Amino acid sequence: MRNSIDENKRRELKEYERKYRHTIKDWDCKPGTLVQVRHTSIEKDLYRKMYPRYLGPLVVIQQTRGGSYIVAEMDGTVLKGKVGAFRVLLHVPRYEPIVLPEEIEDLIDMSMDQLEDMADREEKDEDVYKGEDFVFDAIPNLRLAPDDNPLEYAVRDKLDKEDVEIQEDEEDKDLIEDRQSLVEEQGVHTRAMRKKS
Structure with a gap:
């Protein structure tokens, strides 16, 4: 039973990839690649009123097994969470190319152990606030x-x-x-x- 369900899922996934092959973009950014990240927090309220906004350029540090990226700013500050692959675009410099050091580890402010922990960590309910619930009792x-x-x-x-x-x-x-x-x-x-x- 499980094998047939897995086969159906794989077949549906291949069909989906074939059907939307022109819209699915996989940039496959290697470590050290300059990217821009779409600012998705404005999309909830102002998506219809505003053009897409991008943060960057940012440096790709690592790609996780799930496909998301760990990125850092140009000064070496690593972003707090992982960035979904659908938010990442390659950075195209307008004037002169930006030269980065060959060793990315020299650029960032985290150790390799911390990076591995961040990549392996799954997004769970740990990030959700579980303190006192502030509600209006009058409602x-x-x-x-x-x-x-x-x-x-x-x-x-x-x-x-x-x-x-x-x-x-x-x-x-x-x-x-x-x-x-x-x-x-x-x-x-x-x-x-x-x-x-």
């Missing part, structure tokens, strides 16, 4: 149960939904009354009002 949906009791969560959700429904009904009544008074005072008619009359 009903964000209140936390004191002892993680599922029954207590269910009761709170039910109460919160009832509160929301009551608040919406009161707000709707106020809006309807405001519209009617506006129509009576100023003679303002919207399309919805015309259809009703």
Whole structure:
């Protein structure tokens, strides 16, 4: 069973690579290559409004087994995390070529053991903050149960939904009354009002 699933996965992967061979780019950057890294943190909010931004030039220190890169700035400062291969572009100098020392180890500020640990380390939940959860207790949906009791969560959700429904009904009544008074005072008619009359 497992063998057939593995064969299906490999076949689908080859088909995907064949289908998108013109859009998949593998630069295969060797250590010492100058690259630019796409700044992806702006893409969440401003992606449609901005052109892609790149950081760099950066120096490739090592490529991990998974395909991501460990890169350093020109002064030897190694970036904190690994950089995904899809974010990396080769750096094309505009004016004169940049000459780097032959030994990359001389350039960076980390030992080889630290680099190997960084390459072998997997991104897990270790990077996630697990301290005190700062939530607003006044907001009903964000209140936390004191002892993680599922029954207590269910009761709170039910109460919160009832509160929301009551608040919406009161707000709707106020809006309807405001519209009617506006129509009576100023003679303002919207399309919805015309259809009703």
